[in-house]
Amino acid sequence: MSADHSGSAVRPLAWLPIPPEEIEGLPEGLEYAYWNGGPDYPTDPARCAFYCVxxxxxxxxxxxxxxxxTGLxxxxxxxxxxxxxxxxxPLLPPGARLCNARGLHDASTAELALTLTLAALRGIPRFVRAQDAREWRQEFRPALADKTVLIVGYGAIGAAIEDRLTPFECARVVRVARSPRTTxxxxxxxxADLPRLLPAADVVILATPLTDDTRRLADAxxxxxxxxxxxxxxVxxxxxxxxxxxxxxxxxGRLLAALDVTDPEPLPAEHPLWKAPGVLITPHVGGPSSAYLPRAKALLRDQLSRFALDEPLRNVVVVA
Incomplete structure (x- = not known):
């Protein structure tokens, strides 16, 4: 904690996208300002030490x-x-840390992955269209039971997806990640095992981060x-x-797809992916759910407490 020209202690300033009065238990040794992306800044940005995007x-x-x-x-x-x-x-001051929100969206994104899988297999979009047309269209559809599911990107979200697959009597769940291991x-x-594993999978769920190595991983x-x-x-x-x-x-007509994310995104209205056969598209809604806000508050409360006490932060991705 520094001091101003009068000798009074200056508390580090945190910019938060949630009103600080709505987050119980924030550490008292910090000053807080609310900014959620509006055109006007709440303070001089140079004063900000902790910035939550x-x-x-x-x-x-x-x-x-x-x-x-400059003081971030x-x-x-x-x-x-x-x-x-x-x-x-490169815009950050030397030593500034960029932290992700690992764990915040695990449950919500895993729920959506399961929802998309079930909806696509069981033909829910077709039944919704039939309902809109007031038509009774019975048909046989694939079940998730007895299927082999391949999860590509077995981190926290990938593991949460498997948690939710467990009751559905899949024949097998196969896991792939950058770092092989035994769980x-x-x-x-x-x-590197994907070429061998892909031909046996009935469902392939992508839950990997986007990096140089994973960009267009699912290519031709x-x-x-x-x-x-x-x-x-x-997802x-x-x-x-x-x-x-x-x-x-x-x-x-060879493959089906259920996509919560697209490239480009948002998907332009004229893009052919909208009308492609066998595709279900949701507008990147894996994270936004009722699970978000309480978990976001808990994450900020924990990180800010660590920051105020100069303790190691969680989920540091890179240091400038």
Whole structure:
């Protein structure tokens, strides 16, 4: 804690996208300001030491105050992925830490992954359209039971997805991650094993971060190894999938897809993916749910307490 010219202690300032009075238990040794991406800043950005990026604000808004934040020590994202913020790291003062929100969206995103999987397999979009047309259309549809599910990206969200798959009597759940390891549930295979694992999967769920290694991971070769009639579910980032290659597979009728994220995003109204056969699209809503706010408050309360006490922060992704 520094002092001003009068000798009075100056408390470090935190900018929060949630009104601080709505977060119980914030440490008293800090000063707080509320900013959720509006055109006007609550204080001089140079005073900000801890900056929590407004949720769902977009990279342009979230990065806008960073050039003026010359005293910044922490950037806290409220997303698990920070690919949108990484280009702004060179703008940060040396030593500033960028932290993600690992754990915040696990339950909500895993719920959506399961929802998309079940809805696509059981043909829910077709039944909704039939309901709109007041038509009674019975048909046989694939069940999730007895299927082999491949989870690509077995981190916290991937594990939460498997938690929710467990009661559905899948024949097998196969796990893939950048770092192979053994868990209580079984092995986690390396990404290099994907060519061998893909042909056996009925459902492939993408839950991997977007990095240089995973950009367009699901390319024409990846999709071509999936079995006929298999379902691709993407709750990761849109750019993990080669959109052109996926469109070719959908238009041929060989694969199905359920996508919470797309490339480009938002998906333009004229984009052919909207009308591709066998695709279910939701508008990147894996995180926004009733689970978000209480968990976001808990994360901020914990990180700010650590920051105030100069203790190690959680989920540090990169240091400027």
């Amino acid at each position: 407004p949720y769902l604000s977009g990279p342009e808004v979230g990065a806008r105050p960073l050039p003026g934040m 020590r922490v950037v806290q994202a409220l997303t698990a992925g920070v690919d949108d913020l990484l280009p702004a790291v 209580a549930r079984g092995p986690v295979h390396p990404v 070769a990846f999709l071509g190894r999936m079995k006929d009639g298999a379902l691709l579910v993407n 990761a980032r849109g750019a993990v999938v080669d959109t052109g290659a996926l469109l070719a597979e959908l238009e041929s």
